[in-house]
Amino acid sequence: MQFVARTMSTALVGGLVAAAALVATAPAGAAEPRPGSLTRLDRPGPVGSGATATGTDRRASGRIGADGVVPRREAAAAAALPTVETVCPTGQQVRAAYATAGFEDGRVPNPDYSVGWTVGPPQVGPAPEGDLVAESASSGEEPFESVINPIYTSVDPKASLYVSLTYRGTFDAGEAGLYVNDQSGALAPSAEWRTVRVDASAAADFATAEVFVDLLTGGGPLSTIEIDDVRVWSCAAPTVPPPPPATGIRGDWTGDAVVDLFGVTEAGDLWLYPGRGTGAVSSGVRIGGGWSTYTWVGSPGDVTGDRRSDLVGRGADGRMYLHAGVGGGAFRARTQVGSGWGAMTAFATPTDMDLDGVPELLARRSDSTLHLYSFSSTGALRYRKQLGSGWNGMSWIIGMGDLNADRRGDTVGVNRGNGCLYAYVTTPSLALGSASKVGCGWSGMTFLASPGDLDGDRLGDLVARAADGGLWFYPGKAGGGVRSGTKVGSGWNAMAVIL
Numbered sequence: 001m002q003f004v005a006r007t008m009s010t011a012l013v014g015g016l017v018a019a020a021a022l023v024a025t026a027p028a029g030a031a032e033p034r035p036g037s038l039t040r041l042d043r044p045g046p047v048g049s050g051a052t053a054t055g056t057d058r059r060a061s062g063r064i065g066a067d068g069v070v071p072r073r074e075a076a077a078a079a080a081l082p083t084v085e086t087v088c089p090t091g092q093q094v095r096a097a098y099a100t101a102g103f104e105d106g107r108v109p110n111p112d113y114s115v116g117w118t119v120g121p122p123q124v125g126p127a128p129e130g131d132l133v134a135e136s137a138s139s140g141e142e143p144f145e146s147v148i149n150p151i152y153t154s155v156d157p158k159a160s161l162y163v164s165l166t167y168r169g170t171f172d173a174g175e176a177g178l179y180v181n182d183q184s185g186a187l188a189p190s191a192e193w194r195t196v197r198v199d200a201s202a203a204a205d206f207a208t209a210e211v212f213v214d215l216l217t218g219g220g221p222l223s224t225i226e227i228d229d230v231r232v233w234s235c236a237a238p239t240v241p242p243p244p245p246a247t248g249i250r251g252d253w254t255g256d257a258v259v260d261l262f263g264v265t266e267a268g269d270l271w272l273y274p275g276r277g278t279g280a281v282s283s284g285v286r287i288g289g290g291w292s293t294y295t296w297v298g299s300p301g302d303v304t305g306d307r308r309s310d311l312v313g314r315g316a317d318g319r320m321y322l323h324a325g326v327g328g329g330a331f332r333a334r335t336q337v338g339s340g341w342g343a344m345t346a347f348a349t350p351t352d353m354d355l356d357g358v359p360e361l362l363a364r365r366s367d368s369t370l371h372l373y374s375f376s377s378t379g380a381l382r383y384r385k386q387l388g389s390g391w392n393g394m395s396w397i398i399g400m401g402d403l404n405a406d407r408r409g410d411t412v413g414v415n416r417g418n419g420c421l422y423a424y425v426t427t428p429s430l431a432l433g434s435a436s437k438v439g440c441g442w443s444g445m446t447f448l449a450s451p452g453d454l455d456g457d458r459l460g461d462l463v464a465r466a467a468d469g470g471l472w473f474y475p476g477k478a479g480g481g482v483r484s485g486t487k488v489g490s491g492w493n494a495m496a497v498i499l
Contacts, residue, residue: 033128033166036196038178038185040080044073045179045212046147048113052181052206063112070115070147070214073182080185081178081198084162088235095159095236098209101150102229104130109150116146116215122226128166128193129229136215138171138223147214150230154208159234161204163211164197169225171215176225179212187213187225195229204234244327246307250351250401251275251299251452253309253329259452260329261463262299262311264497268292271495272329279454279461279473280488287329292496294321299451299499300349300359300399303375311499312349312361312379318342322379337379345392350399350409353426360384362399362411368392372430387432393417396442400450401460403480412438412450412462412480419443423480438481445472449498469493 047053047062053073062071088094101109103119117136127133138144155161163180168190176187178196181203187196200209209232217223244255251259254274261273261281268291273281291297294313303310308325313334315321320338323331346364353360354374361373361381370391372384391397394413400423403410408426413435415422420440424432442448447465454461459476464485466472471489474482492498 033193033195035085036083036165036167036190036194037188038080038083038196038198039173039188040077041177041184041186042076042174043177043216044076045177045182045184046113046149046214047071047073048149048210048212049152049208051208052203052210054182064115064147068115068145070145077182077184081180081183081200083185084197084199087162087197087233092235092237095234096156098155098232098234099151099153100229100231101211102130103132103134103150106132108134108148110152113149113152113212114147116144117148122228123224127228128195133226133228135224135226137225138215138217140222141219143219144215144217144223146216147212148227149210149212150227151209151211151232153232155204155232156234157205157207159204159236160199160201161209162197162233162235163200163209164195164229164231165211165213165227166193166195166229167213167225167227168193169215169223171217171223171225172220175215175217175223177212177214177216179210179214181206181208181210193228246327248302248307249452250301250309251454253325253327255327258456259454261451262287262497262499263492263495264291264294264297264499265494266292266496275454277454277456279475279486285329296347297497297499298347298349298361300361300375301351303359303377303379305357305377310379312337314341314344314347316342320381324379335379337375338381346394346397348397348399348411350411350426351401352407353409354430355407360409362387362397364391364394364397370397370432384430387430396448398448398450398462400462400476400480401452403460403476404478410460410480414442414448421480421482425480436480438479446493447495447498450476451499463488463498465492465495465498471498 108114119134122133136146174186180200183203247257253260258275258277260275263271269289270287270291271284272287273284297313304324310325311323313321318341320341321334322337323334344363348362351359358375364370369389370387373381395416396414398412400412411424419442421438422435423438445464450460461476462474464472469492470487471492472485473488474485
């Protein structure tokens with residue numbers, strides 16, 4: 001570690017810093033320093049820069065002159081700096097790590113405000129941190145005064161302020177002092193390394209942390225002190241980031257108002273691919289595992305009414321589960337919303353077909369009939385009616401959202417025999433209109449899905465996976481057709497489901 005130069009920092013360290021970074025780790029052969037304590041120190045502290053001085057203490061300069069005399073304040077602090085046992089109070093964590101002084105460059109920091117100190121290897125054994133320490137020793141029978149200014153840095157005046165110092169020394173009680181701005185405390189003599197942590201928050205309103213350590217004797221036996229690993233930081237309660245915005249857009253899993261893609265691997269891992277608003281997607285992020293227990297997974301849109309997209313899945317036992325989205329690709333714990341769905345051979349999620357604000361679900365039974373179900377806000381499904389028969393002829397049934405600008409969710413299907421795509425527009429009576437052929441050549445695709453409006457033109461789009469694993473984007477067009485496709489990815493054969 002390096003000491004912090006006296007030039008004042010103009011910015012705080014951004015972001016949360018792990019508290020562990022402020023706990024010194026003893027090198028090999030060194031014992032972990034024991035906690036230290038402070039008592040009231042009955043002498044004024046150094047003036048220093050004057051940035052933390054008031055009244056008559058504010059002088060033109062607190063620099064140490066050629067005579068080695070330390071300019072000091074008019075009065076001692078009224079009470080000792082309070083010591084603390086932990087880096088941060090319970091329930092808080094490090095908010096900003098302002099500065100550290102470890103003396104590893106071999107120089108005494110801030111020499112204009114330091115006198116009587118040197119930097120070098122410890123007198124005995126290893127250093128608590130790194131290889132070097134700062135040390136001072138009296139001259140024996142003569143009175144002696146030394147001071148070191150290891151840290152001078154800007155701090156947030158509205159935040160808490162904590163300082164730690166690791167030291168050891170042979171001196172009389174009251175001879176060695178620790179100062180933080182206008183606060184102070186006397187270090188207790190100790191032949192072993194000790195770490196003292198203090199709460200200096202009462203001195204934080206200067207917007208500066210000015211740390212000094214001194215050794216002041218009246219003569220007599222030799223007094224010595226060594227210091228290392230001086231640190232200054234602040235603590236605060238953890239900041240809980242706000243949830244991603246709820247846009248109400250089907251398929252927007254990240255809250256940026258752009259439709260995204262999900263993929264489920266054969267192993268059951270769920271991957272999120274953030275959309276770019278063009279039909280293409282960014283690199284995937286693994287959300288979690290365990291999705292291989294489902295034989296079908298779909299995205300009906302917002303089931304729970306919180307303007308966030310949700311997922312539903314059918315388990316191997318025929319039970320249907322709802323995963324309510326909370327934004328950022330995350331979900332609440334699943335809830336069972338039905339059972340007995342094992343007989344269904346296909347599902348589609350056309351969004352809201354009856355304009356009640358809650359999406360619908362289409363399910364094909366083994367007898368080739370297609371049936372309509374409506375979600376409730378809890379995810380429960382209720383049966384509405386049969387929509388038709390002869391649907392076993394479709395290799396894919398896909399809900400594409402609104403195809404004709406009437407706000408009702410519509411459906412498309414790929415004919416198993418000719419590979420052509422047919423559109424079925426929902427009528428006000430909740431029937432599917434006559435089939436309209438809107439394109440052919442889909443037999444070569446191994447997976448089709450409509451995650452929503454991927455390019456932001458207010459029309460549902462299709463994505464299709466080719467046999468070689470290439471992913472193709474087909475922009476929707478009014479009436480149910482799609483425009484020419486664009487390849488937007490490769491390697492998608494690893495996905496068992498795309499949605």
